[in-house]
Amino acid sequence: MKALRAGAQRAVELITAPLVPDDYLDAVAPLRNPRVLRARVEAVRPETPDSASLLLKPGVGWAGHVPGQYVRLGVDVDGVRLWRSYSVTSRAGRRDGRICITVNAIPGGAVSTHLVRRARRGMLLHLDQPMGEFVLPAPLPAKSLFVTAGSGITPVMGMLRSHLAELADVVVVHSARTREAAVFGAELRALAGHGRIRLVERHTAADGRIKPADLDELVPDLFARQTWACGPNELLDDLATHWADADAAHLLHVERFRPTVTTTGEGGTVTFTRSGTVVETDGTVPLLDAGEAAGVLMPSGCRMGICFSCVLPLREGAVRDLRDGQLTVAEPGDSIPVQTCVSAAAGPCQIDL
Incomplete structure (x- = not known):
């Protein structure tokens, strides 16, 4: 029986190639895949002229959150997937399994403006498991x-x-x-x-x-x-x-929603070596923001130097940590990990992406 099932699975794969059967199932039921966590927008409620709450139905792999935590959302904007973090504003453990996030549209913010102005019921978003330690203790304070x-x-x-x-x-x-x-x-x-x-x-x-x-x-x-x-x-x-x-x-x-910036560098030319993208930046712009503004698909997470999801190799040149001014220098042939969300160019530099 096991061999028969395996044979049938192989036959289906040959018929659907180059896709696999899961690809078709994901298209019909996009929340079913526990390895690729997504969320579907169920409702959009304006809160103010510049903010909105999104009611989301997470996929089957959702582990649940602790009140005060945030989630990373992957949003496709003009063909580029951008990740941003938003706090969960709904109460924990809802019977319907839904969660809410609330977004304020930031001037110039590609993702926040997109969600507040253009999010609609049925929109699919990529989703990470909740993170963060800004939570209440047990027992609760008097x-x-x-x-x-x-x-x-x-x-x-x-x-x-x-x-x-x-x-x-x-x-x-x-x-x-x-x-x-x-x-x-x-x-x-x-x-x-x-x-x-x-x-x-x-x-x-x-x-x-x-x-x-x-x-x-x-x-x-x-x-x-x-x-x-x-x-x-x-x-x-x-x-x-x-x-x-x-x-x-x-x-x-x-x-903190944004890192504390205490020191800036001189700025310089940032080269993303694999994509071939070259960006001129000043010393106040994090590498993450500079890359995204130029259309580079940058990995990101908390965007404030905590989760290390944005780390990329510095192959050559110098960057400065915006929090404390620490300078990191790479010689040709080096591969030094740097946090792109809290690092800015301190002269010409090359990032392996």
Whole structure:
């Protein structure tokens, strides 16, 4: 019987060559393949004029997420597959197996703009398993504070939707440019209206950027709370200093969407050797962004120097780590791995891709 099945399989393969039967099955049921994880867009819900939530049905290989984690999505834009990371904003363990991600359209952002403006029901996306350690502990804290700005609310929303019933004392301090631009603004205000959270909402266009000193007044028991913060690097850097000065750094948990850039190089010509693409860059542009802008299909992951999914060999030349200014130099014939998401050209360089 086993030999008969093997023979039948071989016959089907000969008929369908050069494709294999799985290729046809994937076309009919694209979520069935556990080795190639995909997700199908089930619904698109606008959140603000520049943001939208996508309800996704993951394929059979989906392992489930912990609230606060993010996923990498592979999106085909103008014939090029680009990968970006987005926080899961839905509660964990939904009975229907769906998850939500929420995207803010960034000016000049190829993927974010594509998803917010052009995502439609039935669209297929490539998907990675969830990652990230910006999650709540077990047991849950007696008192918690969430400090967010802009799209920094997205991982926190996943936590609140999953755990709010178990959190006894919750304060949310959220900044957005205007009331209308606040993603999940209506939901947060409703939770506050029902006494589920204490909400402090700051509209920076009118009130200016929130500062750590403001929190001392807004949250009198600030350092008696476990705190989760997500937003622009400048805000997070200020919070880290404020908590450290109070000997409370252990109470602050931070999620960064972009690496902290402290040093830039001179820039130079970047040559992607296998594709033959040559790009002129300045010292502020990560190799990953420079390659993608030139149409090179770049591997990527978190895009902030954590997951190492973007590592490529530096074959010759010099690059500078944008976080600390460290210079990496390769002589002809070398093959030195560099993180392209946090490295910029520091003179002419050659990348093996």
